[in-house]
Amino acid sequence: MNIPQDPLKYVERPELTDIYSDNIGRGSSDAQITRIEFCVTRLDEPGPKKKVTGKVYPVSRIALHPNAVVTLHKQLSHFIQVMIKNGILKKEELPTGPIN
Numbered sequence: 729m730n731i732p733q734d735p736l737k738y739v740e741r742p743e744l745t746d747i748y749s750d751n752i753g754r755g756s757s758d759a760q761i762t763r764i765e766f767c768v769t770r771l772d773e774p775g776p777k778k779k780v781t782g783k784v785y786p787v788s789r790i791a792l793h794p795n796a797v798v799t800l801h802k803q804l805s806h807f808i809q810v811m812i813k814n815g816i817l818k819k820e821e822l823p824t825g826p827i828n
Contacts, residue, residue: 747788762792 753765766789771782792800811817 749787751784753784753786757797760794762794762797763789764792765789 747766748768749766750769751767753767755762755764757763765786767784768787769782769784771780774780808817812819
């Protein structure tokens with residue numbers, strides 16, 4: 729995809745709504761497109777002495793050009809650093825032993 733060198737004008741679309749997701753479902757990638765499925769968990773009504781059960785529903789699927797995957801990675805890395813800085817997440821040490 730040939731993207732112009734000059735900055736493109738961003739056009740807001742107020743009719744778009746946010747979609748909540750609490751986990752990522754299936755994903756796949758080939759040479760041209762990466763697909764990611766966003767999901768939401770819905771728990772069943774708890775019963776007495778019953779283990780918690782529920783279902784995961786897809787709420788949105790996106791297909792990304794490789795350039796968009798790189799941009800998404802950069803933005804998510806930035807968001808994670810901000811959450812670590814604000815104490816929302818803890819930075820965990822990676823294991824130093826052999827990887828199995």
